[in-house]
Amino acid sequence: MAPDSHDLFARCPDPKARAPRICAGDKAPHDRLYLAPPALQGAMLALVRRDTSGLVLSDAQRLSHFPASPVVTLSWYHGMEGGVVDAHGGWRPFGARVVLSGSHSHPLVTWSPTGGRGYMACFAPDAAQALFGIELAALQDRFVPAHAALGADWQPFFEALLDAPDDAAAMRVLEDQLGRRWRNAQGSASGRPSLRQMGRHWVQRLAWQAHQWRDTHGTRQVERRIKSFSGRSLREWQSLVRTEGLFFAARERYETGQPFDWATLALDEGFSDQAHLSRVTRQICGFPPTEFADRYVEDESFWIYRLWV
Numbered sequence: 001m002a003p004d005s006h007d008l009f010a011r012c013p014d015p016k017a018r019a020p021r022i023c024a025g026d027k028a029p030h031d032r033l034y035l036a037p038p039a040l041q042g043a044m045l046a047l048v049r050r051d052t053s054g055l056v057l058s059d060a061q062r063l064s065h066f067p068a069s070p071v072v073t074l075s076w077y078h079g080m081e082g083g084v085v086d087a088h089g090g091w092r093p094f095g096a097r098v099v100l101s102g103s104h105s106h107p108l109v110t111w112s113p114t115g116g117r118g119y120m121a122c123f124a125p126d127a128a129q130a131l132f133g134i135e136l137a138a139l140q141d142r143f144v145p146a147h148a149a150l151g152a153d154w155q156p157f158f159e160a161l162l163d164a165p166d167d168a169a170a171m172r173v174l175e176d177q178l179g180r181r182w183r184n185a186q187g188s189a190s191g192r193p194s195l196r197q198m199g200r201h202w203v204q205r206l207a208w209q210a211h212q213w214r215d216t217h218g219t220r221q222v223e224r225r226i227k228s229f230s231g232r233s234l235r236e237w238q239s240l241v242r243t244e245g246l247f248f249a250a251r252e253r254y255e256t257g258q259p260f261d262w263a264t265l266a267l268d269e270g271f272s273d274q275a276h277l278s279r280v281t282r283q284i285c286g287f288p289p290t291e292f293a294d295r296y297v298e299d300e301s302f303w304i305y306r307l308w309v
Contacts, residue, residue, distance in 0.1 A: 012091035019060035039179030043127035072128035080116025102139025107286035130185035
């Protein structure tokens with residue numbers, strides 16, 4: 001018998017609830033990150049898969065924490081229903097098995113009441129605009145059913161993703177269905193940034209576009225065009241990606257057994273001081289640096305940081 005919807009809303013945990021990582025070998029969640037296939041390099045950054053099928057998880061272990069990010073995502077789900085958790089613990093289901101999401105200016109938390117398999121294809125913002133014909137501003141800070149955002153012509157693509165039995169098949173669908181569109185859209189091939197540099201690469205390209213527009217438009221017109229084109233101002237984009245290098249540098253220290261010297265990291269990554277780093281880290285991931293580091297190591301819900309960074 002399916003759970004009552006009222007029971008699901010009541011079960012949704014506080015978004016800051018903590019629960020330990022599951023590290024029991026074959027009983028751990030199966031999380032994988034695949035880089036883009038050749039046909040989609042420069043457009044798709046990565047394909048992320050999380051599979052909790054058959055695992056006994058607490059409600060708090062079903063939370064997932066995500067940072068503020070410029071990435072545009074296409075997500076689809078097998079045997080599970082996802083949704084966003086607000087600051088008060090209210091749960092808003094996505095309402096569709098295939099969902100499109102724009103960039104997010106604030107950290108967010110999602111939750112699923114059951115186990116299952118989920119995928120998230122991650123795209124550079126301008127590439128997503130070219131591939132899907134979307135307006136970035138219309139998807140900013142939103143999750144939209146993909147059929148509503150893209151229309152009925154895309155339904156065979158969505159069905160093929162949902163019918164894909166495994167990771168390799170899902171990647172083939174993406175490559176087959178989007179590869180030709182990307183070749184037609186990109187014109188000349190563009191360089192493919194690493195995951196570590198993706199955000200800065202995007203902001204650099206946006207800044208260059210603003211520079212070109214300044215030859216024929218006033219400052220305020222350029223600001224309006226940037227916001228209309230990308231969904232937010234250039235300054236907001238620059239703030240959003242400032243912590244990109246910080247997360248990677250912190251992970252390198254963790255993996256080599258070095259202490260988290262936040263003052264040194266702040267200066268190395270271009271922050272004015274440790275207090276500045278702390279403010280921006282809260283804006284991007286929702287927690288101060290020391291608490292973020294603890295959760296990165298210990299909490300199941302921080303799986304995407306461990307996978308991506």
